[in-house]
Amino acid sequence: MTVDLETLRARVQQLTPEELALLEEQLAARLWQKRWNRWTPYPWQVPPDAIETLGWWLQLGGRGTGKTDGCARYMVDHVNGPPCDPRLRGGHRMAIIAPTQGDAVEACVNGPSGLRAHDPRVVLRTTAGGTFARWPNGAEAKLFGAHTPDDVERLRAGGNRCLVWMEEVAAQRRLSEAITHSEMGLRIGPNPHYIGSTTPKPRKELVELKASPKVHVTQGRTRDAIHLPEEMRQHLIAKYAGTRIEAQELDGVLLEDIEGALWSMAGLDAARVGATPPLSSVVVAMDPAATSTDEADEMGIIVAGRGAAYIPDKNGFARQHGYAIDDLSGRMPPIEAARRAIRAYHEHRADAIVAETNNGGEWIGTVVRQVDPTVNYRTVTASRGKQTRAEPVAALTDQRSAHVVGSLPDLEEQLTTWVPGDDSPDRLDAYVWALTHLMLAPAGNLAAVA
Template sequence: MARVYDLTVEHDHEFFAGGLLVANCLVWMEEVAAMRRLKEAITHSEMGLRIGPNPHYIASTTPKPRTEIRELKARADVTVTRGRTRDAVHLPQAQRDFLVAKYQGTRMEAQELDGEILEEIEGALWSAGLLDATRVGATPPLSRVVVAVDPAATSTDEADEMGIIVAGLGRQRIPDLNGTLRQHGYVLDDLSKRMRPIEAARAAVRAYHLHKADAIVAEVNNGGEWIGTVVRQVDPTVNYQTVSASRGKATRAEPVAALFEQRAAHIVASLPELETQLTTWVPGEDDSPDRLDAMVWALTKLQLASAGNMFAVA
């Protein structure tokens, strides 16, 4: 085993081992991906390479279907190695058994257990290619903004996430794929995660003020009535509205997917966890994609509310 030398400069640790200079965080890509700054991290890592016989850097992450990861995989100067959860000798057996039981037989098995990048999933309403084709780098001037909340019924460790998505309607009418002038929808932020009701309400209210939103819109079909009470406890001045579905999840999602197909809806920059749900959820399955559902509520409210009785507003 090679000696490891700790190089400390102003409290920042770097290690030199086996001919490699290793930064103070080995699994850096996982963290920056979560912070939606994967592209910048890759660029800066490449700039940090130094002269030597084989300059290179090592990045480790769960291979989610991110544009940047697919681009890296396709490069001739990138070597891809994979590690399977079943072969992780340093992972406690109980944890391995838990992860295998959680993902085995699901569409996420290849990604989470075998380190494979998921290709297009048959039956999914969105594809990675579609999201890339409609992606925009910056937010245009907006005429309306909503914060949509898809509340979980419980807040335990095993509960669904609280879906919180911010979306806006472009002020300018621009052509869609068919050349029709229309206002486009923009998905601005994804604040979803597992949290207690009061935390969800605070997150929604913060987003409401940060984005100068016109309303917080919450689904109340499955016990979500609590969100209005808690939101008003946090800030009674917000414009709070409720929506209740009169149709199933797939029926609600299909017209919103069609907006993307028509190039009339866009994700601004990158929202990795939301994009994973969009490209892996297949209508008819039992799981509850809360980020996806909140996005559907937001864009329906902004772009499709007059198209039919898809939901009722209270």
């Protein structure tokens, strides 16, 4: 029996509001079921048969391997499975922790691989208590970031959960605190546990997770991600074949110590501190792109300070120590790079913005002066090779006199994966300039710009 469109429209118009709401709910359920049945997983997107209490399913994967997709699918499946606590509306209270709360919204909920792609009935709601992904049955997942101290405090008071999804684990600045505080809230139901998705980076916490017997690891490679356009896959594979970038970013391999690298993760961890002591000097160091119109390269922006006290280093020599405080680097227009550096200069009460002027970097001084002529701006010019400049700074870490404050994962990745002879990345260069200025360079080697 077929019904013409006009007759169907007339019938719908005769429905009461309650009947219309029920019809919409039923249609949404049918649409969800259709999408759900159409999904075909990669082998590495198939979760283990069982995950231990407080254990993990951790997906390590290269770019485009569907890590977010796999975790979103798992969470939707969890919601539609047995209730973890029948007393709760919907039976489940979960959490999603991403590098920032915005990342949780964009990637984990609204993105093409997020929750709504697997279950269009999911809605996003922001209330006085936070931001939540909610299902029609009442189940919910609260969204968190792991970037600022305030994010950590929100996690501390984040409530009890039955499942925690950690998105881009290795990119979370305050990963250790995020794990600690979320674990304390994992206590709903008979089997609370984690799922995690990440492109691997050499982070201490990730190395420890991978080695834990309670963590089930699956690994996907970009070359096997057949849903990606073939041309893009072949381009990436050809461009990075045989490099560390291929191993980490395309094959999902967790690289630990790199042969020939000047810094090691063990060395950074041994020198790491949790807070900044009283400082005698602070600088904002910049390694700008080669031209004022180049937005393809990263702008390296590192905030670092020199301690006021003289503290013995590993060898017992009393000296003022150096501290990497913040990493504000990224791809951005030149005017935004200048504004970001100037904001940091004022927020940290810095003594100077220090910028490299080699390779066409002279433009940065002009832009900084246009934005804020009150800034004390200094230039540095490389008279030695990158390896020669970097080695003394790496030695400071080995001597336990140069420290990372908290966690700066992107900077740490560049430090521990760069091998002399390769092109040095911008965060590393800015860090080297900052520590050189604070701890190694005679005052006469820096040119003040009036």
